[in-house]
Amino acid sequence: MKKIIIANWKMNPRTASEVKMLARAVTEGVKKIKNMEITLCPPFLFVSAVKKIIANKKNIKLGAQNVFSEKAGAFTGEISATQLKSIGVGLVIVGHSERRALGESKEIINKKLRCALEGGLNAVLCIGEKEKSKEGLSGIIREELYSAIKGIKKSLLLNKLIIVYEPIWAISTNPGSEPDDPQNVYETTILLKRDLLKILGRRAASQIPILYGGSVNEKNVVGFKKSGIDGFLVGSASLNAGKFIKIVKFAAL
Numbered sequence: 001m002k003k004i005i006i007a008n009w010k011m012n013p014r015t016a017s018e019v020k021m022l023a024r025a026v027t028e029g030v031k032k033i034k035n036m037e038i039t040l041c042p043p044f045l046f047v048s049a050v051k052k053i054i055a056n057k058k059n060i061k062l063g064a065q066n067v068f069s070e071k072a073g074a075f076t077g078e079i080s081a082t083q084l085k086s087i088g089v090g091l092v093i094v095g096h097s098e099r100r101a102l103g104e105s106k107e108i109i110n111k112k113l114r115c116a117l118e119g120g121l122n123a124v125l126c127i128g129e130k131e132k133s134k135e136g137l138s139g140i141i142r143e144e145l146y147s148a149i150k151g152i153k154k155s156l157l158l159n160k161l162i163i164v165y166e167p168i169w170a171i172s173t174n175p176g177s178e179p180d181d182p183q184n185v186y187e188t189t190i191l192l193k194r195d196l197l198k199i200l201g202r203r204a205a206s207q208i209p210i211l212y213g214g215s216v217n218e219k220n221v222v223g224f225k226k227s228g229i230d231g232f233l234v235g236s237a238s239l240n241a242g243k244f245i246k247i248v249k250f251a252a253l
C-alpha cells in the first residue's frame with residue numbers, strides 16, 4: 001500500500017499568492033518521490049488555484065477540509081460532496097477536533113461522513129482523545145469510531161475510509177502540545193484495528209488505512225513510521241514547503 005500524506009492547511013496561507021507559492025514549491029519538491037500519495041487540503045476558496053498547479057501530477061491530489069452534512073438544498077454558505085467531487089476534489093477531512101470544538105456533534109460527523117462517502121469522496125475521519133491519559137482511551141476511540149460510521153454501507157467504508165489517530169493534545173497549535181510517542185501510536189493503532197475487525201470484519205482491519213496526526217515534522221516522521229502507520233496528517237509543518245517536502249521524503253524511505 002502506498003503511504004498517504006495529507007496536508008491540512010487549515011485557514012492558511014493568508015492570501016491567494018501565498019497559496020500558489022506554497023503549492024508550486026511543494027509540487028516541484030515532491031515530483032520525483034514515488035510510492036507516496038500526497039493530498040493537499042487548502043481552504044475551499046483556493047481549491048481551484050491549487051488544482052491548476054497540481055494538474056497532471058500523479059502523486060499529488062486535491063482535498064478539502066470540510067463538507068456539508070446534507071446532499072443538496074437551501075443551505076447558505078455550505079458546500080456539498082457532489083460539488084467538491086465535480087471540481088476534482090477526491091478527499092475530505094471529517095471530524096477534525098477543531099471542527100468538533102466549533103460545535104460539530106457526533107451526529108453531524110456521522111452525516112458528513114455519509115454524505116462524503118455516498119458523494120464519491122474518500123473521507124479522512126479524525127479520532128483522538130482530549131487529554132494525555134491512557135485511561136479510558138480505548139473507550140473514547142471506540143465511541144468516536146462507532147458513532148461516525150454508524151449506518152454507513154460497509155462497501156463504502158472498506159473502499160473510501162481513511163482513519164487518522166490524532167490526539168488533540170498533540171496538535172501543534174494547542175497550548176502545551178507535544179507529539180505523541182511512536183509506541184503509543186502503535187498501541188492505539190492496534191486498538192483501532194481491533195475495533196474495525198469487530199465491526200466490519202477482517203478485510204476492514206487490514207485494508208482501511210490508519211494515519212497519525214499531531215505535531216508531525218521532518219524530525220519525528222521516521223520514528224512514527226516505525227509504528228507501522230499508513231501515513232500522516234500534517235498541519236503546521238505542511239505550511240513550510242521545505243519541511244513538508246522533507247516529511248514526504250523521509251516517509252517514503
Ligand code: PGA
Nearest residue numbers: 171172214215234235236
Ligand atoms: P499539526 O496539526 O500537524 O500542526 O499538529 C495537525 C492537524 O490538526 O490536522
